[in-house]
Amino acid sequence: MERMVDDMKNSLKHNKILTDVLIIGGGTAGCYAALTLSRNSNLSVAIVEKANIKRSGCLAAGVNAINAYIVDGKKPEDYVDYATKDANGIVRNDLLLTAAKRFNAVTAEMEKLGLVILKDAKGNYVARGNRNIKINGENFKPILAKAVQEAENVTIWNHINVTDLLVEENTVKGAIGFCISDENVYEFRAHKVIVATGGASGLYKPNNPGFSQHKMWYPPFNTGAGYAMGILAGAEMTSFEMRFIALRCKDTIAPTGTIAQGVRAKQINAHGEAYEGKYGVTTSERVYGTVKENQLGNGPCYLQTSGIDKEKDEELFKAYLNMAPSQTLKWMESGKYPSEQDVEIEGTEPYIVGGHTASGYWVNTNRETTIKGLYATGDVSGGCPQKYVTGALAEGEIAALDIIQKIDQEQSREIDDNVAFKKIEEYEKILNKETYFFTAKELEEAMQKVMDEYAGGISTHYQYNEKQLNLAEEKIEQIIKLSKDLSASDMHELMFVYELKERLTVCKQVIAHLIHRKETRWHSFNENLDYPNIDSGYYKYVNSKLKDGRLQILLRDIVQEEVYEHKN
Amino acid sequence: MSIRINLDKCVGCLRCIEVCPGSLIKEKDTKAFMKYPKDCWGCVSCVKECKAGAIEFYLGADIGGNGGKMNVSYEGDIIHWNITKSDGTVKVIDVNSKDSNKY
Numbered sequence: 001m002e003r004m005v006d007d008m009k010n011s012l013k014h015n016k017i018l019t020d021v022l023i024i025g026g027g028t029a030g031c032y033a034a035l036t037l038s039r040n041s042n043l044s045v046a047i048v049e050k051a052n053i054k055r056s057g058c059l060a061a062g063v064n065a066i067n068a069y070i071v072d073g074k075k076p077e078d079y080v081d082y083a084t085k086d087a088n089g090i091v092r093n094d095l096l097l098t099a100a101k102r103f104n105a106v107t108a109e110m111e112k113l114g115l116v117i118l119k120d121a122k123g124n125y126v127a128r129g130n131r132n133i134k135i136n137g138e139n140f141k142p143i144l145a146k147a148v149q150e151a152e153n154v155t156i157w158n159h160i161n162v163t164d165l166l167v168e169e170n171t172v173k174g175a176i177g178f179c180i181s182d183e184n185v186y187e188f189r190a191h192k193v194i195v196a197t198g199g200a201s202g203l204y205k206p207n208n209p210g211f212s213q214h215k216m217w218y219p220p221f222n223t224g225a226g227y228a229m230g231i232l233a234g235a236e237m238t239s240f241e242m243r244f245i246a247l248r249c250k251d252t253i254a255p256t257g258t259i260a261q262g263v264r265a266k267q268i269n270a271h272g273e274a275y276e277g278k279y280g281v282t283t284s285e286r287v288y289g290t291v292k293e294n295q296l297g298n299g300p301c302y303l304q305t306s307g308i309d310k311e312k313d314e315e316l317f318k319a320y321l322n323m324a325p326s327q328t329l330k331w332m333e334s335g336k337y338p339s340e341q342d343v344e345i346e347g348t349e350p351y352i353v354g355g356h357t358a359s360g361y362w363v364n365t366n367r368e369t370t371i372k373g374l375y376a377t378g379d380v381s382g383g384c385p386q387k388y389v390t391g392a393l394a395e396g397e398i399a400a401l402d403i404i405q406k407i408d409q410e411q412s413r414e415i416d417d418n419v420a421f422k423k424i425e426e427y428e429k430i431l432n433k434e435t436y437f438f439t440a441k442e443l444e445e446a447m448q449k450v451m452d453e454y455a456g457g458i459s460t461h462y463q464y465n466e467k468q469l470n471l472a473e474e475k476i477e478q479i480i481k482l483s484k485d486l487s488a489s490d491m492h493e494l495m496f497v498y499e500l501k502e503r504l505t506v507c508k509q510v511i512a513h514l515i516h517r518k519e520t521r522w523h524s525f526n527e528n529l530d531y532p533n534i535d536s537g538y539y540k541y542v543n544s545k546l547k548d549g550r551l552q553i554l555l556r557d558i559v560q561e562e563v564y565e566h567k568n
Numbered sequence: 569m570s571i572r573i574n575l576d577k578c579v580g581c582l583r584c585i586e587v588c589p590g591s592l593i594k595e596k597d598t599k600a601f602m603k604y605p606k607d608c609w610g611c612v613s614c615v616k617e618c619k620a621g622a623i624e625f626y627l628g629a630d631i632g633g634n635g636g637k638m639n640v641s642y643e644g645d646i647i648h649w650n651i652t653k654s655d656g657t658v659k660v661i662d663v664n665s666k667d668s669n670k671y
Binding site: 051052054056057060061064065116117118126128135137158159180181208210211213214215216219221251258259261263314316317318321322325326328329330332334492 | 570586587588589590591605606607608609610611612613625626627628629630631632633634636638647649651653654659661663665666667668669670671
């Protein structure tokens with residue numbers, strides 16, 4: 001079937017690619033899935049990435065440590081206990097345990113590929129705390145990407161922005177997207193698809209809303225694409241109300257753990273009082289305590305570094321250069337080193353990210369979503385908080401191994417051609433439209449303001465009530481309407497339009513989830529002023545899915561079984 | 569937070585364009601051009617990729633930038649992080665890529 005092309009200034013070339021397995025997103029999880037497929041099968045693999053896999057995803061600048069590792073004397077079950085307590089019970093035990101059992105093996109594999117890990121005189125890894133080991137993570141991603149480049153049967157498609165899954169009768173058949181630098185559309189048809197696009201940043205007004213708007217914790221290029229394409233295809237999602245807010249060095253939004261654990265710096269308020277004890281030490285309580293101290297007029301809050309040995313300054317400079325170089329530059333710019341001046345801290349804007357909290361696709365134990373043949377790994381996959389980098393690697397491996405076992409290469413990849421044609425027409429319409437009244441960037445700002453003020457952003461100290469959420473919903477709907485008229489003058493701008501649409505889809509989901517968890521289970525992450533306490537009736541997952549254009553909310557019981565399979 | 573590209577030093581290898589995780593750098597007249605400075609995450613992938621030393625990283629004034637800038641050069645396993653402060657003084661921090669973080 002041929003596509004009718006109108007006589008338009010911009011018509012896109014339609015390329016169709018057949019593959020056994022399609023991986024959407026070439027970050028940590030996607031790359032490791034590709035590597036696993038290549039090493040354990042002869043399947044053809046296409047890995048599609050909107051930037052370039054060398055530095056794309058969360059690890060662009062590097063990573064400070066391996067933060068999910070089973071150190072000597074500990075068991076995977078201990079990690080599961082820790083993550084379960086930290087998330088106040090709203091986790092999937094099966095997912096945490098299957099990930100934790102692989103943390104050490106995937107770490108060893110990364111070391112074989114060239115990752116530098118600190119060892120003692122006996123050759124054992126040096127622990128940093130109870131669950132962490134020390135590494136040089138500056139080149140983590142290039143090491144992994146190089147292995148993928150050299151892997152057999154893997155084709156890398158850089159600079160292709162995927163917008164939609166191709167799904168028929170709840171079975172995935174592939175995905176479609178466009179090149180961001182020339183006028184080509186790529187339709188991938190596959191037997192199995194892994195979505196590994198990461199979480200969502202940029203939903204809320206950021207800490208630095210001006211020139212440094214993208215100096216944020218989470219990659220600003222992770223726009224929630226995978227969530228949005230799953231939501232629109234009818235996949236079930238979980239725990240979008242469990243937002244993640246990171247406690248960070250002020251302005252540079254650099255990690256605090258390196259200082260807190262490295263030089264044992266305490267969190268103190270403006271009066272020099274250590275305040276952690278008052279609020280608790282779970283991930284959300286550390287943020288909450290800092291927010292509260294500021295609300296009480298006891299801010300700014302700091303990590304107390306003044307007084308540390310001078311030589312520790314140099315080690316901190318190096319550690320930050322390996323993961324967040326802006327912090328080292330900031331110390332240089334201020335003229336005062338950490339030993340001379342405490343480091344001011346603040347909470348970030350809220351993110352949706354399944355690697356830290358539990359938001360994402362509702363998956364079975366093997367990471368298959370509720371759409372047949374579609375797997376979710378890494379930050380886009382839900383139920384498995386604090387999986388971090390090693391968890392993303394582990395999930396990539398788990399999904400890949402399940403695919404190798406279950407794939408049927410005889411299975412049809414056919415789907416009505418009109419599905420792709422309609423999408424291409426949509427791209428072309430946006431490219432050929434008269435310049436619209438608003439730009440995608442302007443609507444992004446509007447969206448971030450609504451989320452900030454009505455859905456618990458920085459300006460309301462992460463708090464909200466139902467009336468505010470209802471207003472947020474109404475206002476986001478209005479922006480969604482406006483977004484339908486956006487225009488784009490080139491392929492990069494076309495990506496901006498879809499990134500905004502993705503974020504709006506995720507925002508709607510976040511608001512609906514926040515409305516339906518009528519309790520405060522995690523301070524700051526869901527600080528519901530109408531229901532300020534924990535309600536044991538909400539010891540459940542809040543799940544959602546789009547059906548016939550309407551978002552349905554399901555409260556599911558906590559999964560107890562060791563192996564979970566989708567039933568309905 | 570962003571980067572500046574020194575066009576006199578840029579040799580047009582375009583490796584920065586290829587590596588930027590936001591695809592923010594574009595080609596203009598055979599050289600690299602930072603098209604979206606406000607969209608920069610500050611990951612310095614491009615700075616590390618630039619063997620000509622043409623790309624400098626700086627902090628926006630809104631997050632404490634004071635006119636200082638940073639780039640890198642390589643010597644075997646050693647990464648020299650060259651930081652030029654606004655008063656012209658230079659501090660070089662050497663990181664051995666074979667050494668782990670101590671913290």
